[in-house]
Amino acid sequence: MRNIQFEKLRTTVPDQDWREERPTRRFAQPYGLADGFRWVRNNLLGPSAQSAAPVPSLPRCSRLNDVDPRLKLAFVGDLMPFGHAVLRPGRRLRAFLSGADVLIGNLEGCIVDVPAHRVFLGQRHSHRVIDFLESLAPRARIVLGCANNHVGDYGFTAFTESCRALEERGIAVIGRRDEASIVIAGSVCVSACTAWSNQQCRYVAMLEEVAADAPANGKMNILFPHWGHEMELFPRLQQVARTRELLARWDMIVGHHSHCPQPVACQTAGRRRQLIAYSLGDLTSGLRLEGYRHGIVLTAHVGPDRQGNWQAGEVRWCPTRVDPERQSVELAARAPRAPAPDTRRTASSRTDRSFEIRSMR
Secondary structure, three states: OOOOOEEEOOOOOOOOOOOOOOOOOOOOOOOHHHHHHHHHHHHHHOOOOOOOOOEEEEOEEOOOOOOOOOEEEEEEEEEEOOOOOOOOOOOOHHHHHOOOEEEEEEEEEEEEOOOOOOOOOOOOOOOHHHHHHHOOOHHHEEEEEOOOOOOOOHHHHHHHHHHHHHHHHHOOOOOEEEEEEEEEOOEEEEEEEOOOOOOOOOOOOHHHHOOOOOOOOOOOOEEEEEEOOOOOOOOOHHHHHHHHOOOOOOOOOOOEEOOEEOEEEEEEEEEEEEEEOOEEEEEEOOOOOOHHHHOOOOOOOEOOOOOOOOOEEEEEEEEEEEOOOOOOOEEEEOOOOOOOOOOOOOOOOOOOOOOOOEOOO
16 A cells, blocks of 8 residues: 655735634534524424525436546544444445555544533544544545535634544544645645634634635645535525536635535536535434434546646445444445425425435436
């Protein structure tokens, strides 16, 4: 197995007090009144296809561009806390991810060892999440984004200790405001950021700041944003329009935050096809709600085309599901079904409790 080098990109933050500890609120969520109501409704009734853009998903195995594959990148859904359970990846999941040069995921919340103040829906991990990750890939090949709406749940000190615990085990962490990006093997730059924050914290890399300009250090730039809306099966029209704008500066986008899988799609610009995974759902979860147990794992071979421009070549994706009885995470035999999005639906229309991202054939 070849050695993969990582290089964090460090930037200067103009705010002098961005590292200061700030009080956290016990009850905090990032949405306004209308979106807050939708969030409550979707958590009670299940994932929704309302306010959706008609985005078709790629077949599970696709070749986007003709490239010389130099790196195989693997992306997984949100790593949500799973309490006292000892989750294990299934054999087929490990096989799907095998051979990947790098495993990239989003750690929802922080690893908190000591008793902490209560926070409504605070996302608190134990060190078991690290054990789970190390059963998926060698620790020296794991990159975790920490930019999400729950990173400020327990304050800057807890966040810093969480990052330290991961890095002491050899896992690379990005998403802090001064360390949003990392260059993999001198070629691929991945930048983590979030559109949302439950708490008022200045130390997390925000989408508006990071997405404005792609770093010049990589031959290929991948945006890894925490964006969109929770428990929605498809991106909204505004998010699709924004994605088109971002892909003028970024080569690929792999997102998270919705907690249920959204389409894996592509945008065509001339002869170039750019990969967009709007949200990979959840890889791990300890919640009893069925909607939070589904995710997507995705691999992409990247490398230069005949003109020397780095792009995505072969892309594979597969649904996953957390099985609480077996305490395992495994590839799903088939994704649960969902109706095609219909922007004309009324407020009372719902998706079926089982949902699916359907592939275009």
